[in-house]
Amino acid sequence: IKTDAIDAAVLAKLYAAGFLPEVWVPDDHTLAMRRQVSRRNQLVRQRVVLKNLIQSVLHAYLIPPCPHMNLTGASGRS
Numbered sequence: 001i002k003t004d005a006i007d008a009a010v011l012a013k014l015y016a017a018g019f020l021p022e023v024w025v026p027d028d029h030t031l032a033m034r035r036q037v038s039r040r041n042q043l044v045r046q047r048v049v050l051k052n053l054i055q056s057v058l059h060a061y062l063i064p065p066c067p068h069m070n071l072t073g074a075s076g077r078s
Helices: 004-017 028-060
Strands: none
């Protein structure tokens, strides 16, 4: 039979005997980099959603795509 009380007792015995490995905790710099990468991924996903929305609106109004430039690129925005 497996219960939380038995698991807790086994973990306590393992900890007392020094058999549990230490857990790595990231430093502040690593945490900041993770937050920055996560935020960038969010922005990239939002950009893709907006590009798809623009294309769907243009398609709904039967506006053909321009074959000479990227609509969302620098030349297309100008």
